[in-house]
Amino acid sequence: MAVDREDSSVMSIANILKSFRYWPRIMGLLWATDAKSLIAIMILNLFHGISPIIVLILTKDLINSITYSWTEGFNVILKAFAILVAFTLLSQLLNLIQSYIESLFKVLLMNRINKLIMEKSVSLSLKDFENSEVQDALKLAQNEAGHRPYQIMQQMMSLISGIVTLISAAGMLIIFRWWMAFILLIIPFTSFYSFLRIGQQEFLVQYNRIPKMRKAWYYSYLMTNDKNFKEVKLYQLGKYLQRCYNGLFKSFYKEDKKIAKKRLSTGIIFQVINVIANVLMMVVVLRSAFLREIEIGTVVALTQTITMTQSNSQALISGILSLCQHNLFLKQLFIFLDLKVSKNDKGKRTDIMEIETVEFKNVSFMYPDTNRYALNNVSFKLKRGETMAIVGRNGSGKTTLMKILTGLYDDFKGDILINGISIRSFNQEALRNHMAVVCQDFVQYELNMRHNIGFGNVNRLERDDELLESARRAGIDDLVDQLPHGLDTQIGRLFDQGSQLSGGQWQRVAIARAFMRKADLYILDEPSSMLDPESELQVFEKFRELIHQHIGIFISHRYTSIKYADHIIMMDQGEVVEQGSHIELMKKDSMYAYLYKMQLSAYSDNDKEEVQYEMVSGDR
Numbered sequence: 174m175a176v177d178r179e180d181s182s183v184m185s186i187a188n189i190l191k192s193f194r195y196w197p198r199i200m201g202l203l204w205a206t207d208a209k210s211l212i213a214i215m216i217l218n219l220f221h222g223i224s225p226i227i228v229l230i231l232t233k234d235l236i237n238s239i240t241y242s243w244t245e246g247f248n249v250i251l252k253a254f255a256i257l258v259a260f261t262l263l264s265q266l267l268n269l270i271q272s273y274i275e276s277l278f279k280v281l282l283m284n285r286i287n288k289l290i291m292e293k294s295v296s297l298s299l300k301d302f303e304n305s306e307v308q309d310a311l312k313l314a315q316n317e318a319g320h321r322p323y324q325i326m327q328q329m330m331s332l333i334s335g336i337v338t339l340i341s342a343a344g345m346l347i348i349f350r351w352w353m354a355f356i357l358l359i360i361p362f363t364s365f366y367s368f369l370r371i372g373q374q375e376f377l378v379q380y381n382r383i384p385k386m387r388k389a390w391y392y393s394y395l396m397t398n399d400k401n402f403k404e405v406k407l408y409q410l411g412k413y414l415q416r417c418y419n420g421l422f423k424s425f426y427k428e429d430k431k432i433a434k435k436r437l438s439t440g441i442i443f444q445v446i447n448v449i450a451n452v453l454m455m456v457v458v459l460r461s462a463f464l465r466e467i468e469i470g471t472v473v474a475l476t477q478t479i480t481m482t483q484s485n486s487q488a489l490i491s492g493i494l495s496l497c498q499h500n501l502f503l504k505q506l507f508i509f510l511d512l513k514v515s516k517n518d519k520g521k522r523t524d525i526m527e528i529e530t531v532e533f534k535n536v537s538f539m540y541p542d543t544n545r546y547a548l549n550n551v552s553f554k555l556k557r558g559e560t561m562a563i564v565g566r567n568g569s570g571k572t573t574l575m576k577i578l579t580g581l582y583d584d585f586k587g588d589i590l591i592n593g594i595s596i597r598s599f600n601q602e603a604l605r606n607h608m609a610v611v612c613q614d615f616v617q618y619e620l621n622m623r624h625n626i627g628f629g630n631v632n633r634l635e636r637d638d639e640l641l642e643s644a645r646r647a648g649i650d651d652l653v654d655q656l657p658h659g660l661d662t663q664i665g666r667l668f669d670q671g672s673q674l675s676g677g678q679w680q681r682v683a684i685a686r687a688f689m690r691k692a693d694l695y696i697l698d699e700p701s702s703m704l705d706p707e708s709e710l711q712v713f714e715k716f717r718e719l720i721h722q723h724i725g726i727f728i729s730h731r732y733t734s735i736k737y738a739d740h741i742i743m744m745d746q747g748e749v750v751e752q753g754s755h756i757e758l759m760k761k762d763s764m765y766a767y768l769y770k771m772q773l774s775a776y777s778d779n780d781k782e783e784v785q786y787e788m789v790s791g792d793r
């Protein structure tokens with residue numbers, strides 16, 4: 174899967190304009206968030222736009238009423254003043270209401286976007302999720318997209334009110350001297366292109382920085398996460414990691430400073446031009462007043478109109494510029510949300526009563542962006558009631574086999590047959606309902622024990638009897654009993670009042686989780702790596718007992734545990750180099766027998782005698 178990185182990084186006006194094509198979707202997003210609030214915010218913004226010019230006209234009337242009051246009485250002043258006060262009060266009240274609605278709308282919008290990102294994340298396949306470009310897009314979407322749509326909305330709203338103010342202010346100026354309005358409008362537009370280029374450069378800097386930002390985030394994570402704390406401390410990695418982080422930070426700062434300097438120098442040039450134009454126009458207005466062409470109130474109104482037109486046209490330009498920039502960032506959100514979900518399971522078979530057989534037929538698989546087969550021509554068959562153990566050196570392909578069987582990767586060669594039917598024709602979700610897996614890198618949920626076990630079957634979270642039975646099978650019923658709040662005890666140290674477990678206990682919890690599933694196929698990937706020999710034996714006993722009527726596959730490096738499996742496959746460099754029962758493999762006296770004996774020699778003499786006995790008698 175390729176994220177649209179190249180297209181996004183081309184620096185052209187056309188590209189910026191193209192980014193506006195997402196506006197209908199942005200509007201859809203805003204509308205779907207809360208249509209009523211959106212309409213209210215729009216109306217209030219229109220009012221917000223028109224109100225400065227109304228205040229200006231009312232102020233002018235008030236000042237001029239002083240002159241009229243000399244002939245018509247004090248009431249004229251009072252009336253003009255009361256109107257001004259009433260309007261100001263109304264305007265302030267509406268401002269407060271507007272910020273109230275906006276603040277709530279903002280929360281809803283952020284929540285909606287986060288939800289979309291999370292939904293997309295969980296719908297991706299493992300292959301896509303492991304792709305670094307997808308990770309970059311996800312990071313950018315998480316970092317930027319959450320607040321950008323709201324900023325776009327705010328910017329759009331202030332553009333609307335800015336345009337309304339500008340038109341009304343420019344209208345007043347046109348009546349006095351048309352060329353003044355023209356000059357005030359034209360100056361900011363000349364700065365548009367310069368600032369647009371700076372904005373684009375800023376985006377590109379940030380865009381190209383994402384991989385480095387992820388690295389910086391990772392350094393910080395290593396230093397601040399409790400899981401890494403012990404090792405960082407014991408290997409005294411703190412200073413080194415800080416240096417790495419600071420190195421990246423300095424390079425970011427250098428780039429930011431360069432852009433900020435460009436922004437500053439361009440800003441100074443256009444500010445000077447603005448001030449000169451402003452001064453000249455003020456002189457024209459003051460001269461008209463001196464020549465008695467206009468009244469005092471009109472002088473006040475005109476000087477304010479000049480400032481207002483100037484600041485509004487500037488704000489308008491910078492508003493358009495930041496809209497362009499928000500668009501570029503937001504485009505990344507839509508690129509992420511539009512990532513194709515690799516596999517479409519619609520219309521595939523869901524009619525799986527029970528898994529009776531699993532057969533690998535010449536299965537080969539290569540990870541994306543690699544050129545070596547992680548699985549090469551693997552074949553075996555398993556029936557209900559059988560257990561299979563997979564052994565082999567590190568990196569020989571054991572876990573890959575598990576990932577392929579569980580559908581985490583689906584683009585393999587050959588075929589996998591479930592009950593004699595190709596796995597490709599099954600709906601993956603439906604198939605997964607029949608599988609229970611304990612992964613090598615299982616998750617330690619920093620939640621309570623109920624969730625830690627119950628996540629094996631989320632629909633049964635409240636079934637204490639089933640949770641406790643799974644705990645018993647995994648040999649942690651005593652542990653659950655001893656916890657201060659039983660199943661409802663918080664586990665881990667991340668949150669308050671959490672009870673920390675040992676590595677082996679966490680592993681048993683993961684096994685209990687798998688036992689919660691009423692599965693037909695159980696896969697345990699190194700379920701005993703953290704268990705002591707006695708616990709390991711217990712777990713395997715329970716496992717064999719449990720899968721009596723089902724199919725069990727377990728991956729292990731401990732030969733003493735796997736010898737009881739009905740079928741053992743020995744893997745090397747992605748290939749099945751030997752397969753058969755323990756006795757058959759021992760008789761063969763090849764790689765399996767060699768490794769078994771080697772491992773056993775680390776144990777007691779009794780065990781060695783047992784090997785000799787087994788090989789002679791064929792006893793299991």
Ligand SMILES: Nc1ncnc2c1ncn2[C@@H]1O[C@H](COP(=O)(O)OP(=O)(O)OP(=O)(O)O)[C@@H](O)[C@H]1O
Pocket residue numbers: 303540541543547565566567568569570571572573574613
């Ligand atoms: N996500 C991945 N992307 C690319 N290559 C991978 C990926 N995962 C594993 N590999 C490679 O595939 C090969 C098989 O890995 P696998 O994890 O299946 O080995 P394993 O037999 O389970 O090893 P171990 O006993 O250490 O768990 C290795 O060479 C590994 O480098």
